[in-house]
Amino acid sequence: MPIRNKVIALVVGFWMLFLIIELVRRRKLREEYSWLWLMTGSVILLLTLWFDLLKWITELVGAVSPSSTIFLFAFLFLVFISLHFSVVISKLTDRNKELAQRYALLEMEVHELKKRTLPPEEGVLSKT
């Protein structure tokens, strides 16, 4: 692999790892969502430093060049991370719905309780 590509790949790989770890450290990124990123950064570094492995995979997948292999992995990663997010979002959507439903039910209970325990006043129909 041309030296320039190698240097760029190394820089990107290290920078990525550093950035992810820093985000986790600052609690801006949860560990559970960081693993796929860390794995990708590590794989990029591994393939860049261990050229024979990269060459072998290039032949295996039939890529044009080792650089193409790296791009292929980067692309696959993007696909997987997007899918991962869709799964997470699906779960969040369901949980969001549950919360809103429980909120509505609880709010009605509070409303009923207030009606029963507070003296009659304008405030009974307060939530309009």
Place this chain on the structure above:
Amino acid sequence: MEFGNKILVIIPAYNEEKRIASVIRGVKDHLPLAKVLIVDDGSDDKTRRMAIEADAQVLSHPINLGYGAALQTGYKFALEKGYETIVQMDGDGQHDPSSVPELLGAIERGEADIVIGSRFLKTGSTIWAGEIYQAPFIRRLGMRIFGTITSLIIQQKVTDSTSGYQAMNRKALKWVSSDKFPWDYPDADVIIMLHRAGFRIKEVPVRMFENQGRKSMHSGWKPIYYVFKMFLSIMVTLMRK
């Protein structure tokens, strides 16, 4: 007609301040013994206030979740409060409350666990401005197709698979309150799922009104998504257990 068991009428509503009071009154006129629950799906108008003033119980979502989720909130409420039978109808006045006894009759007689009101059965109809109404061709075609698919799968004739005008007993209520219920766009797939879960389904004729100037749930890209969603949902349902 007098119905014995505790009955709740669940009406999801989103920004229906103009119509909700008359919908509630219509239900109370035909079913004086039943309780009416409006599930206000994050309306930003006076829907909640109008419903309270019309003497209905009101549950309000803090955010808009959609028709299916609002229905399910109603189901969960009914389950919690021990209701034996529920009727569900739309909050926009599309469903004629005079058809409720027809829906409830089948449940009360123990003929089915869930009863669907069909506008296409012999004495069912859709009325618009006093005349019998026919929906646009595409929509009718879509309904026909899904009706046929549903009928084939559950081995029972289903003429109106998209009807939200339904009644169900407590047994079915438990199922629809669970996370198996497809709350994002419940439709023909619910019928199929219920059938596969072992519930008895029956259709009865009902009368519906088509309101002009009604903000349609079926505008823009939604019909395309609807078709996709139905096919996918039905397919995965058949793939499950």
